[in-house]
Amino acid sequence: MKSAVLVFPGSNREGDAKRALENVSGSRVSLVWHAETELPTGTDLVVLPGGFSYGDYLRCGAIAARASIMDAVRAHAARGGLVLGICNGFQILCESGLLPGVLVRNARLRFVCREALLKVERTDTPFTRKYAKGAVVRYPVAHGEGNYAADAETLKQLEGDGRVIFRYVTADGRRDDTQVLNGAANSIAGIASEKLNVLGLMPHPENHVDPLLGPTDGRGLFESIAGVLEKA
């Protein structure tokens, strides 16, 4: 399995994403600079890491979404290739049109930096197949603009098509839209594209892969990807 982790000016989680991929999935990982026009030959997975690309100027992810490498990412996604956007990567995917909606400023203007509980809504995706159905996992969040917003029609479509993959839940695993973490519509933490090959999520699975640092709930996501690609 070959992975490409994109690097934009202001990305800062590319090292963690690379490390998680290497440790959990045994993937060969190249870091790819945003000004490139092509992905390395044979790339199976593209990761857009967290950070603050272009200092969040204009809108978070807006300028990175127009980088030249993004045309190659669009072509990769159109071919059915896997794309994973974490945190700022999710914001970039929304701005680039690869995923619908947009991430806006957190409700109450709070930068949230803590662990979040997430329900894995679907386990038949390339990113979640190693999790048990209905599993509640702990991933850390660290963002100021993770408030998912989309028009009513888009939300209805996402829900109807089962494209909400991760949702913030309470300690007892319930969805509670009044419990404000960041104000996201329908408590959405992560969504997938129509063909389920592009996933964007605000929380950081790559933080929770090494038992030395505590919980390892994030391993399932990288194991899922590796499993899919080995089979292919």
Next chain:
Amino acid sequence: MKARVLVTLKSAVLDPQGKAIEGALRSLGVPGVASVRQGKVFDVELDGDDKVRAEATLKDACEKLLANTVIESYRIEFVG
């Protein structure tokens, strides 16, 4: 030619920054502030003086980058 592009959040979109500014103005005792919504202003200098073409260019710039039309709307004004 000089133009000004104004990008504002659509009215249905919550504006937490505007709300915070509104609260700060109230706490400063500025009277009569009913509400505040924050937006962005881009002052753009364009080559040539064909207004129709300039407007088309700016519209393209707004759709491609300056505004995210999921949540924002834009207005183009010519100055001077």
